[in-house]
Amino acid sequence: MLALRVIRGATRSVVWRIVRRRIGSVEGLENIPLDGPLVVVPNHASYFDHFVVQVVVQTLRGRPVWFLTKRESFARRFPRLWATAWYGIPVDRDVPAPDTLREVRRVLTSGDGLCVYPEGTRGDGGPLREFKPGAFRFALAHGAPIIPVGLHGTADVLRKGDRWFRRGRVDVVIGRPLQVDASVPKPRAAEALAGSGRDIVGALVERAGQNARRRRASAAPSAAAAVDASIVHELGDEGVVAPSVLRRLRMLTTVVGVDERHGLELRVQRVRLAALRAVNRRGPSRVASAVVVGLRLARLRREAPAHPLVNYLLGRWCLAMPRALGGGPVRALEHLAVAATDPSDPTRSALASAEAHRRLGDPARALGQLRRVVLETPHRHPHHASRVRRAERLAVELQGPAS
Structure with missing residues (x-):
C-alpha cells in the first residue's frame, strides 16, 4: 500500500x-x-x-x-x-x-x-x-x-x-x-x-x-565480528556490494552502542565499507574517495601494524592505485604477507597476492598462490565455491591454452 x-x-x-x-x-x-x-x-x-x-x-x-x-x-x-x-x-x-x-x-x-x-x-x-x-x-x-x-x-x-x-x-x-x-x-x-x-x-x-x-565495551569484538560476517555475506563474487546495502551496514556500525563505536575493530569495518563505496563510484570521485580511504587505512596501520584485515585492505588498495599515489604490486605484497597470517581466513589475501605476482611478471608464484586458494580455502567459508572457481579460472589464464 x-x-x-x-x-x-x-x-x-x-x-x-x-x-x-x-x-x-x-x-x-x-x-x-x-x-x-x-x-x-x-x-x-x-x-x-x-x-x-x-x-x-x-x-x-x-x-x-x-x-x-x-x-x-x-x-x-x-x-x-x-x-x-x-x-x-x-x-x-x-x-x-x-x-x-x-x-x-x-x-x-x-x-x-x-x-x-x-x-x-x-x-x-x-x-x-x-x-x-x-x-x-x-x-x-x-x-x-x-x-x-x-x-x-x-x-x-x-x-x-x-x-x-x-x-x-x-x-x-x-x-x-x-x-x-x-x-x-x-x-x-x-x-x-x-x-x-x-x-x-x-x-x-x-x-x-x-x-x-x-x-x-565488552561487546565490541562480537559486534565487529557480526558486522564482518554481514559484509562477507553481502559481497558478490566480484567483491561488490550494492549501495543500499552499504548504507544499511554503515548504520549497523553506529547502532551497536556508544561505548563500542570508537573501538578499533569497528573503525576498521567502517573504513572497509568506505572502500566498498569507492568501488561503486565512477570518474574523479572514485579516485578522490580511494585517496581518502588510503589515508584512513594508513592511520589504522600505524595504530595496529599487524592487523590482518587492515593489511589486506591496504594490499587491495595498493593494487588499485598507481605507484605515484603510493600503490603498486610491490607495496601490495608487503601488506598481503601480513594479511596472510589471519587464521580465520587463510586464503583471503592469496588471490590478491596472485594478481600482484602476475603484474610483476612472476607467473610461477602467482600459480602457487592460486593453488593455495583451491586447496586451503575452508569449505565452510561463505564464498568457498566462488573463490575456488575464480582461482581456477585465473590459473587457466596464466598457464595459457593447453597444447
Whole structure:
C-alpha cells in the first residue's frame, strides 16, 4: 500500500536516529542468523522495544521484523496506519484470529523476522510475567530459530503514557537460539520452551542491566565480528556490494552502542565499507574517495601494524592505485604477507597476492598462490565455491591454452 510506504519512508531516518542515539550497548549480534525466518522473543516494558528490535535486527539482516501488536492499536485510522507501516500485525491476545495466523505464515515463509512478546503485554519493570506459548508454537510450526533478547532501559526512554522520547540508554543482550527437543511433540515443546525461555530472557535482562551499570565495551569484538560476517555475506563474487546495502551496514556500525563505536575493530569495518563505496563510484570521485580511504587505512596501520584485515585492505588498495599515489604490486605484497597470517581466513589475501605476482611478471608464484586458494580455502567459508572457481579460472589464464 502506497500510504504505508510513504509513512515508513518519511519517518525511517528519524526513528533510526532516535534509536541510534539511545543505544548503550549491544551484545550477542553473532547469535542472529543472517538468512531465513526467525522468531524474536524479548521482554516487553515499553513501545520503544519495537524500534530497538527493528533497528538492531534489520541493520544486520537487511530484512524487516514484524510485530504482533494488540488489535486495539488498530482501532483508529492514524494509529492503524502508523502501526501497519512499522510492521505491526494485529492480534487478539487471548485467541489469535485466522487473519493473524495467515500473516504470521506469510512473514515466516518469506524469510522475514517475527517478534512476539511472550509476556503478552507490557511489564512494570519488575520480574517477568509468565510466558505464553504462542511465540514458540509459531516458531516450531515453521522451523524458525527462536532468538531470546533482553532489553534494559527502554521504559526510561519511552514511559507508559508519554508521547515523546526521553534521554536515556538502552542496553541489549541477544542470546543464542533456544534449543528445541525434537523428540517431544510440538505442543508440549512449546509449553516447555515458554518456561525455559522465561528464565533465559530474565537472565539476559539482568545481564543487560549489569552492562548498563558497568557501561563497559565488552561487546565490541562480537559486534565487529557480526558486522564482518554481514559484509562477507553481502559481497558478490566480484567483491561488490550494492549501495543500499552499504548504507544499511554503515548504520549497523553506529547502532551497536556508544561505548563500542570508537573501538578499533569497528573503525576498521567502517573504513572497509568506505572502500566498498569507492568501488561503486565512477570518474574523479572514485579516485578522490580511494585517496581518502588510503589515508584512513594508513592511520589504522600505524595504530595496529599487524592487523590482518587492515593489511589486506591496504594490499587491495595498493593494487588499485598507481605507484605515484603510493600503490603498486610491490607495496601490495608487503601488506598481503601480513594479511596472510589471519587464521580465520587463510586464503583471503592469496588471490590478491596472485594478481600482484602476475603484474610483476612472476607467473610461477602467482600459480602457487592460486593453488593455495583451491586447496586451503575452508569449505565452510561463505564464498568457498566462488573463490575456488575464480582461482581456477585465473590459473587457466596464466598457464595459457593447453597444447
